[in-house]
Amino acid sequence: MVKIEMKGIKKSFGSNQVLKEVSFSIKGGEICALLGENGAGKSTLMNILGGVHTLDAGTILVDGKEVEFKTPGQSQDAGIAFIHQELNLINDLPIYENMFLGREIKTKRGLLDLEKMKQETTDMFQKMQVDLDPDMMVGDLDASYKQIVEICKAMMMNGSVMIMDEPTTSLTEQETERVFKLMRTLKEHNVGIIFISHKLNEVMEVCDRYVVLRDGCLVAEGSVSEVSTDDLAQYMVGYEVRTESLRRERTIGTEILRVEGLSCEPYFRDIHFSIRAGEIIGFTGLLGDGRSELFQAIFGAEESTSGKMFLHGKEGTMKNTTQAIRAGIAYVPRNRKENAIIKDMNIFENASIVTWPQFARRGIIDRKRHEDVFHKQRQALRIKMEMLTDRIDSLSGGNQQKVVLAKWLVSDPKLLILDNPTQGVDVGAKEDIYDIILKLSDVGIAIVVLSSEAQEIIRVCDRALVMYHGVIQGEVAGEEMTEHQIMKLATGGKEG
Amino acid sequence: MVQQLDKGRNLLTWFKYKWMNAPLFSTAIALIIMILLQTLVLGFDYDSFGSWFQAWTNNWINILRNNASIGIIALGMTLVIMTGGIDLAVGSTLVATGALSMILLDTGTKGILGMVGVTGVPAFLITIVVVLIFGYLLGALIGVTVTKGNVPPFIVTLGAMMIFRSVTQHFMQGYNTKVPVEFLQIASFKIGSYMIMPIIYWAIIAYILYFVSKRTTFGRQVIAVGSNERAAKLSGVNVDKVKLRVYALMGLLVSIAAIIQVSRVGSMDFSNAGRGVEMDAIAAAVVGGTSMMGGRGFILGTVYGMLIIAVMNNLLNLFGVPPFLREAFKGFIVIGAVLLQRKEKTS
Structure with a gap:
């Protein structure tokens, strides 16, 4: 042997x-x-x-x-x-x-x-x-x-x-x-x-x-x-909990999105939840839990879903991403390299692609206006870069992620979905991004954070929904929101 | 690098920098070499500078005019390739749209417009509009099959290539057509003593498409789709719509080329016209720095590419290279151009 x-x-x-x-x-x-x-x-x-x-x-x-x-x-x-x-x-x-x-x-x-x-x-x-x-x-x-x-x-x-x-x-x-x-x-x-x-x-x-x-x-x-x-x-x-929550008391506004019985086999089924303005909710679980697919469906990137979706109380699912953006949804995807970065375009174009149609006059890109709004985002997000025309992959991972975030913030979203927002980002930039998330919720944007890191969820979210094999296994909030509890739900355990 | 440039100390460094970083630099250099060669081969054996210049100009106008319609098609092909697609059906679309213009304009018994009593300039205008719409629709049909049907562009356009030509040939067989002489003015109207209308059309379209590809939402979305379709979709680009419009635009450009061709010759050989045009158009785009993988392409580069190939053909002609060997040179140019471009950063 x-x-x-x-x-x-x-x-x-x-x-x-x-x-x-x-x-x-x-x-x-x-x-x-x-x-x-x-x-x-x-x-x-x-x-x-x-x-x-x-x-x-x-x-x-x-x-x-x-x-x-x-x-x-x-x-x-x-x-x-x-x-x-x-x-x-x-x-x-x-x-x-x-x-x-x-x-x-x-x-x-x-x-x-x-x-x-x-x-x-x-x-x-x-x-x-x-x-x-x-x-x-x-x-x-x-x-x-x-x-x-x-x-x-x-x-x-x-x-x-x-x-x-x-x-x-x-x-x-x-x-x-x-x-x-x-x-x-x-x-x-x-x-x-x-x-x-x-x-x-x-x-x-x-x-x-x-x-x-x-x-x-x-x-x-x-x-x-x-x-x-x-x-x-x-x-x-581990016993030591290093993850004090960053949440503060805030006013929660009206309902932005409600989802009833949304299903898309084989990824997820019978999803119910709702989110209000100024709220930050976390979605977590293990690999293959279906949370990314769920929010891509809400964003109109996946077809063939069944169930109901209400945006500002009005029913209707998104047929494509263009429609979703017009409805005020923003989605920062996971796997930045595959899903968010267009490497043949420079920093400026990567940072403005979402709003081209919105700002354009007779189909011509309004470069000046894009530069103005991006300049503001660049300061607010503290993006470290040299020239707007530099290659996007000349930036560090954290700064690329901020550029991706910036292009969405320019579109003035009501609902911001962040899928693994701190993936491949160093510690300093991570804290920056948490900071930005909190600030955005203060101005009344409803935010969904998708993450596999329980610590991240606890740190920024008001409450967390834990998914397991395509269903919501349970919800945790406040004192209950501990890594232990989240891990238990994520591995298929029941609440309690 | 940049600082050295500013000081302008070293021409070689500047050249190297440009060669490695400016995408169209090597193509432009190649074009300049071609132009010099062309000038040398033409020789200086003339009485005066005036007659030399006359010969030089005429030679150039010939080259440009003969390549204008393929040049226009190559511009559309560049956009198609930039989305990561390809259009093999351009030659067949050319005869299909050309045939339609014949059906409408024929001076014999079968011309539809003639039968309903519309002639002259109104007939020409109607013909142009209808043919352009038809070309646009044929392209859109390809686009719909690619996007909604989810069939690879290579397959769709390969099929369309066979279908369009075969159907055209069937309906046009034994159809000996002639368009009105006045219609020929579209291509052969003289400005001064030069017959340069096709060149002007080509230049205008090239300029418009250059502007579209650099400055408009649609033009930049084409690059986004070709570079990273998934990311483009997740950034709110309606990928299907962009692709559909690119193929429709291709069809439109081909129909413009068809009108130019018909108005140059006054008729069209439906079994041979436009054969191999797709390959020439792809070659021009590739020589001009467009990546077959999509996401990278230059309208201006395609104009350069087209000119390089055209000048080379002309040179081979002047040198008396046997016709069968000329294609081989074109092949070397295409492969050589891509080999050179590979030196640029690929990541």
């Missing part, structure tokens, strides 16, 4: 120390949960084990022998299989070809030996008690079977330790069960599994042992049978 030990692992990226002497071990035939909030160091630790990153200090022992993993290949040769969240499967190839991708079996004449590959795949599926036809196209499989194919593929390469990075985030309960069944089979075959997950209920169900990381340190480990989900949530968050 294999045993892998990592001792005193240290790793820094620049001045940021991500791992501070972490020790971790896994042996064959056990399933160990690796827990921690975003940024706790889980991925870095696993990337070191998988040969993606090199370690700064510490040792890795495989069966007591010291090894060095400089490339993913070396790690694979030692029997470690890293199953990433984004699967490495090709949808347009059948299962058996995917199983042998990059190390195809060939006949003597150099052609692919399809029969042999198919046979070996069938054998592996039998061994793993998986009921799948090797001829099926991977694209036709649901997410759980894709996971299963990926796992079996790793087994083909004689994997003895498997790192599974949030394998169940996008799965339904039934699909999750299927993956768990395979995990238990693997365990019987003496494979060790490192299970990274945010879903504590699942951890309780399938894992033997747990390890919790927080801020690059190992803070708790032990047997799963001795703890509750509450304990685990507390370990992850």
